[in-house]
Amino acid sequence: xxDELHFKSAGELSDLLSSGxxxxxxxxxxxxxxVGAVDDRVKAFNSYDAEDALxxxxxxxxxxxxxxxxxxxxxxxxxxxxNLAVKGQPLTCSSKILESFISPYDGTCIQKLKANGxxxxxxxxxxxxAMGSSTENSGTHTTSNPWDLERIPxxxxxxxxAAVAACEATIxxxxxxxxxxxxxASHCGVVGLKPTYGRVSRFGLAAFASSxxxxxxxxxxxxxxxxxxxxxxxxxxxxxxxxxxAVPDFRKAAADGGDRKWTIGLPKEYFExxxxxxxxxxxxxxxxxxxxxxxxxxxxxxxxxxxxxxxxYIIATAEASSNLARYDGIRYTSRAEDFDGKDSxxxxxxxxxxxxxxxxxxxxxxxxYVLSSGYYDAYxxxxxxxxxxxxxxxxxxxxxVDAIMTPTSPTPATLKGAHAxxxxxxxxxxxxxxxxxxAGIPALSLPCGYVDGLPVGLQIxxxxxxxxxxxxxxxxxxxxxxxxxxxxxx
Amino acid sequence: MPEEQxxxxxxxxxxxxxxxxxxxxxxxxxxxxSILEYINKLNELDTDDVEPxxxxxxxxxxxxxxxxxxxxxxxxxxxxxxxxxxNMIVVPKVVE
Numbered sequence: 127x128x129d130e131l132h133f134k135s136a137g138e139l140s141d142l143l144s145s146g147x148x149x150x151x152x153x154x155x156x157x158x159x160x161v162g163a164v165d166d167r168v169k170a171f172n173s174y175d176a177e178d179a180l181x182x183x184x185x186x187x188x189x190x191x192x193x194x195x196x197x198x199x200x201x202x203x204x205x206x207x208x209n210l211a212v213k214g215q216p217l218t219c220s221s222k223i224l225e226s227f228i229s230p231y232d233g234t235c236i237q238k239l240k241a242n243g244x245x246x247x248x249x250x251x252x253x254x255x256a257m258g259s260s261t262e263n264s265g266t267h268t269t270s271n272p273w274d275l276e277r278i279p280x281x282x283x284x285x286x287x288a289a290v291a292a293c294e295a296t297i298x299x300x301x302x303x304x305x306x307x308x309x310x311a312s313h314c315g316v317v318g319l320k321p322t323y324g325r326v327s328r329f330g331l332a333a334f335a336s337s338x339x340x341x342x343x344x345x346x347x348x349x350x351x352x353x354x355x356x357x358x359x360x361x362x363x364x365x366x367x368x369x370x371x372a373v374p375d376f377r378k379a380a381a382d383g384g385d386r387k388w389t390i391g392l393p394k395e396y397f398e399x400x401x402x403x404x405x406x407x408x409x410x411x412x413x414x415x416x417x418x419x420x421x422x423x424x425x426x427x428x429x430x431x432x433x434x435x436x437x438x439y440i441i442a443t444a445e446a447s448s449n450l451a452r453y454d455g456i457r458y459t460s461r462a463e464d465f466d467g468k469d470s471x472x473x474x475x476x477x478x479x480x481x482x483x484x485x486x487x488x489x490x491x492x493x494x495y496v497l498s499s500g501y502y503d504a505y506x507x508x509x510x511x512x513x514x515x516x517x518x519x520x521x522x523x524x525x526x527v528d529a530i531m532t533p534t535s536p537t538p539a540t541l542k543g544a545h546a547x548x549x550x551x552x553x554x555x556x557x558x559x560x561x562x563x564x565a566g567i568p569a570l571s572l573p574c575g576y577v578d579g580l581p582v583g584l585q586i587x588x589x590x591x592x593x594x595x596x597x598x599x600x601x602x603x604x605x606x607x608x609x610x611x612x613x614x615x616x
Numbered sequence: 617m618p619e620e621q622x623x624x625x626x627x628x629x630x631x632x633x634x635x636x637x638x639x640x641x642x643x644x645x646x647x648x649x650s651i652l653e654y655i656n657k658l659n660e661l662d663t664d665d666v667e668p669x670x671x672x673x674x675x676x677x678x679x680x681x682x683x684x685x686x687x688x689x690x691x692x693x694x695x696x697x698x699x700x701x702x703n704m705i706v707v708p709k710v711v712e
Contacts, residue, residue, distance in 0.1 A: 363680065470707045470709070491629060491644060512666075515666060517672070550654055564672075566671075
């Protein structure tokens with residue numbers, strides 16, 4: 127492909143800015159032009175403000191001219207999932223109920239990006255309130271997979287992954303509650319990282335399931351993912367679940383070429399029992415590559431894997447029903463006009479009926495049910511105990527391995543509409559990603575090849591707070607494979 | 617977990633404060649019944665002596681100094697409310 131700016135990685139753009147051979151305004155204009163050229167087909171964006179992005183770029187160029195550059199991301203556009211709060215900007219969660227909401231403050235990630243000089247670039251489509259794996263549950267529109275426009279991009283951060291794959295953004299932020307960064311990254315042929323729970327502050331992320339949600343980077347390559355993770359990590363007094371632990375330089379750690387003996391676990395539940403070998407052949411090939419590099423592989427078992435989906439859908443829906451109670455037609459944007467005039471309670475009923483889409487209603491109702499009197503112990507408490515067992519499976523495994531490799535998704539991207547009438551089938555497609563959220567561990571999806579022209583991701587799961595190690599393991603594969611330079615024809 | 621159950625969709629929708637049409641009720645209750653049937657799989661696991669887990673990391677109360685900080689001005693905080701007057705949110709009557 128050509129040398130156009132929109133094909134370049136964030137690291138390359140940062141180098142070009144440092145050397146003075148390109149300005150931030152030129153870079154941002156290149157992405158505006160790219161969106162104009164392809165987004166009518168990809169539909170990754172809910173909205174973007176070209177004038178505002180160019181003004182941010184202009185400010186960056188002026189800082190650079192004065193020798194006051196802020197950070198490595200200064201002048202680099204970063205795409206944002208539409209559930210992150212940017213002061214004075216829309217935040218829709220792709221939901222009708224927030225269609226005219228304007229954030230009154232900056233989330234911590236956004237403050238950090240601004241302090242780094244990044245250009246905040248657009249609002250990217252998602253499944254409504256991050257509930258889904260395809261963007262088909264978006265209240266605005268369905269995003270297309272840039273590799274095959276008839277297929278889903280994955281979700282819920284489908285807009286964030288599709289924008290990076292289609293070169294409409296060089297890097298972007300997503301959020302991951304049960305695979306919502308990794309699965310779309312896998313489907314779109316880009317890198318996606320869910321950090322350890324607590325690594326990144328959730329302040330200013332519209333909450334879906336608070337004990338599972340994490341913000342993380344989506345990027346063309348490992349170096350860019352590390353660059354963005356460097357910018358957003360760290361303890362935050364505004365999020366009491368963020369963890370006060372040292373943040374390494376992930377970029378440096380990922381690039382470290384030093385010798386190291388790796389032992390990698392291959393969980394039989396992910397390979398023998400549920401995978402179609404043809405659909406994950408690139409993953410098997412990647413494992414062969416790692417063997418050729420001296421990595422040792424060990425067959426392991428995560429025996430409670432088959433209970434992860436059921437555990438997840440109790441915990442996630444319970445937390446969601448509680449978190450989404452705030453959208454009541456009273457405090458935020460849309461209020462039903464046509465309530466019976468009876469009382470405030472009726473405003474809740476009617477506003478939520480109008481403002482929420484089908485999947486959000488389904489999950490809020492399921493979550494309400496599992497928390498309701500008489501069912502709490504049977505469902506919610508039971509699921510919390512099962513969660514302990516699922517986490518202990520990983521703790522046991524990590525006693526004898528450094529990291530675990532699996533496919534990210536059982537299949538490449540499916541055709542749009544494949545799961546329209548069967549929500550359970552859609553839930554089951556998350557089988558390989560949700561355990562990392564239940565256990566709280568970091569997980570990376572890395573492009574490792576194609577099946578029938580569709581990208582396939584290798585998932586690398588690491589010990590808590592060892593993002594540096596899984597990035598480094600991923601980099602070893604990436605260094606000798608050119609998938610990071612592939613772009614879909616659009 | 618109850619062996620066989622059918623979700624009382626009227627009651628749960630009321631608790632969740634979501635008005636549903638009759639079509640939605642019948643569609644959702646059959647979908648939720650099949651999801652619950654799947655979820656009952658957890659009964660296979662013996663969890664009698666297992667501690668429940670609410671968070672991946674141990675989380676404790678975090679306290680800060682009890683001093684005034686600059687937070688959102690009232691006008692900013694209320695900007696998204698659909699109806700407001702004199703720095704308050706306007707709602708229909710709440711009590712009889």
